Amino acid sequence: MKKQELINKLQDIEWQDFEVKEAKFAIPKSSWETVSAFCNTSGGWLIFGVSRKGKEYFITGVDNPEKIEQDFLTVLRGDKFNKKIRAEAKKYSLEGKIVLAFYISSAYPKDKPIYFNTLSNTFIRTGSGDQRATKEEIDALYRNSSFDKKDEEPTKYTFKDLDKETIRRYRTYLKSLEPEHRYNEISAERMLELMRVIVDGKVTIGGILVFGSGEIVNRVISDFRIEYLEVMGINFANAQNRYDYRMPVQKNLYEYYFSILEKLLKHINIPFKLKGVSRDENQSQVVAIREALINLLMHTDYFSNAKPRIRVLSDRIEFFNPGSLPKDLKYILKEEFSMPRNNTIARIFRTIKLSENIGSGFHKMFYGWMSYYKRKPVVAGDFDYYKISFYLKKKENIKKKVTEKVTEKVTEKVTEKVTEKVTENQRKVIAAMRKNPYITIMELKEIIGISRKSILENIGKLKSKKLVEREGPDKGGRWIVSKLPVKN
Numbered sequence: 001m002k003k004q005e006l007i008n009k010l011q012d013i014e015w016q017d018f019e020v021k022e023a024k025f026a027i028p029k030s031s032w033e034t035v036s037a038f039c040n041t042s043g044g045w046l047i048f049g050v051s052r053k054g055k056e057y058f059i060t061g062v063d064n065p066e067k068i069e070q071d072f073l074t075v076l077r078g079d080k081f082n083k084k085i086r087a088e089a090k091k092y093s094l095e096g097k098i099v100l101a102f103y104i105s106s107a108y109p110k111d112k113p114i115y116f117n118t119l120s121n122t123f124i125r126t127g128s129g130d131q132r133a134t135k136e137e138i139d140a141l142y143r144n145s146s147f148d149k150k151d152e153e154p155t156k157y158t159f160k161d162l163d164k165e166t167i168r169r170y171r172t173y174l175k176s177l178e179p180e181h182r183y184n185e186i187s188a189e190r191m192l193e194l195m196r197v198i199v200d201g202k203v204t205i206g207g208i209l210v211f212g213s214g215e216i217v218n219r220v221i222s223d224f225r226i227e228y229l230e231v232m233g234i235n236f237a238n239a240q241n242r243y244d245y246r247m248p249v250q251k252n253l254y255e256y257y258f259s260i261l262e263k264l265l266k267h268i269n270i271p272f273k274l275k276g277v278s279r280d281e282n283q284s285q286v287v288a289i290r291e292a293l294i295n296l297l298m299h300t301d302y303f304s305n306a307k308p309r310i311r312v313l314s315d316r317i318e319f320f321n322p323g324s325l326p327k328d329l330k331y332i333l334k335e336e337f338s339m340p341r342n343n344t345i346a347r348i349f350r351t352i353k354l355s356e357n358i359g360s361g362f363h364k365m366f367y368g369w370m371s372y373y374k375r376k377p378v379v380a381g382d383f384d385y386y387k388i389s390f391y392l393k394k395k396e397n398i399k400k401k402v403t404e405k406v407t408e409k410v411t412e413k414v415t416e417k418v419t420e421k422v423t424e425n426q427r428k429v430i431a432a433m434r435k436n437p438y439i440t441i442m443e444l445k446e447i448i449g450i451s452r453k454s455i456l457e458n459i460g461k462l463k464s465k466k467l468v469e470r471e472g473p474d475k476g477g478r479w480i481v482s483k484l485p486v487k488n
Contacts, residue, residue: 017044022051022060027072032116035076037123037130038104039085039114040141041383044125049099061097069100081116083107109324113141124383136305140384143301144324150303151206151342154199155220159189162203163213166254170211174352183351195347206344209302214251221302225249226256227309228263234315253297253345257354260310264289267312268392269372288368292319292388294355295365298340299323306385317390324383422467425450426458433468433479
């Protein structure tokens with residue numbers, strides 16, 4: 001973090017990755033809660049030498065910065081925490097006073113939970129505050145620590161307890177896909193042993209989830225289900241009915257995959273295209289949505305109290321996964337990182353070519369959807385979940401719609417001269433949004449030099465004049481600006 005970034009952050013309190021402490025003479029005890037919270041969630045900056053009253057920040061400075069810094073880093077490397085913690089330290093001079101900044105990285109999943117003194121001192125970051133983790137949240141952190149092992153655990157069940165019809169359908173699918181595959185020449189039980197679905201005669205948890213009968217699956221995972229809902233609105237509150245369709249409970253993941261995919265494909269555009277002499281049913285947007293479904297099945301924490309959920313809304317399709325991603329999304333995309341939470345489930349679907357192990361799933365989702373709908377999926381999440389949203393309207397269509405909505409309200413004569421009268425600050429907002437449609441409120445605040453409240457008021461007035469419109473969510477969305485002329 002650079003000095004200007006620190007100054008910028010001090011002007012706004014809505015930063016989940018930023019916490020200030022006065023620490024003028026000593027390290028506040030609440031610092032350890034923040035360290036634990038940053039380690040267990042997404043990391044962040046802990047600042048010493050700044051106090052906060054309401055929405056105002058005050059530079060108080062640290063009286064003995066060398067000692068405070070050394071004491072703080074020594075504790076992080078000592079025995080107070082259950083794991084050694086690394087921190088990046090920075091020193092700044094602001095208003096003639098010394099301010100210390102420490103970046104605490106998010107811990108690796110295998111090291112969580114991070115706590116001090118006792119397990120009850122496990123904290124997580126919610127919004128801009130530290131909260132003591134509940135037992136359920138601590139359990140989720142522990143499950144994350146054995147990220148790719150849980151579904152490999154054996155159960156007390158054997159081959160005879162599996163659903164024979166599901167196994168038959170699976171083998172038929174494999175034979176039609178790869179007639180020469182070696183698994184076609186051996187018994188079903190031997191195939192499952194070679195796939196490590198059955199280990200030492202016992203079916204693994206992953207094997208039960210994919211091939212088990214409904215009764216057996218529910219003995220392993222109580223209240224097992226994948227929620228699939230179709231909602232005719234942009235949310236439950238907006239819809240006339242809470243939902244228009246809710247998929248009945250299926251007996252296992254194999255049944256859920258095909259039942260859900262059939263429903264999903266009815267909600268995306270699949271233009272008629274030829275591939276050779278037949279219709280191309282494997283277009284990029286189809287691949288993207290199929291990868292999202294497989295991704296949910298492979299990465300869900302099935303032992304979470306939350307249930308995996310797919311919602312088809314009027315403007316988007318949402319995939320909600322209980323359980324966090326193994327790495328930051330940017331790292332996954334850059335390095336094509338692959339680490340499924342459920343290795344056995346991934347292996348089962350990989351055998352019939354419905355998933356890959358080279359980390360290309362997220363690329364297929366992002367670039368497949370982008371190639372047709374001209375917009376990337378939006379990913380949000382926390383330490384115990386993540387959600388991927390696929391918006392169903394093409395960007396260019398939305399821009400055209402916004403322009404049409406504006407132009408239909410003005411006459412040709414007015415359009416030639418001026419559409420709306422705006423203030424100087426509103427003109428600057430429009431110019432900044434045209435230059436960077438993804439600009440944030442904080443960036444606008446810095447460019448224009450007015451308060452955050454004033455920025456929001458000006459945007460509200462521009463929206464009422466139909467000169468700007470927001471596309472997508474607050475995080476990850478973009479601004480659409482009318483091309484009509486404006487004047488001061």
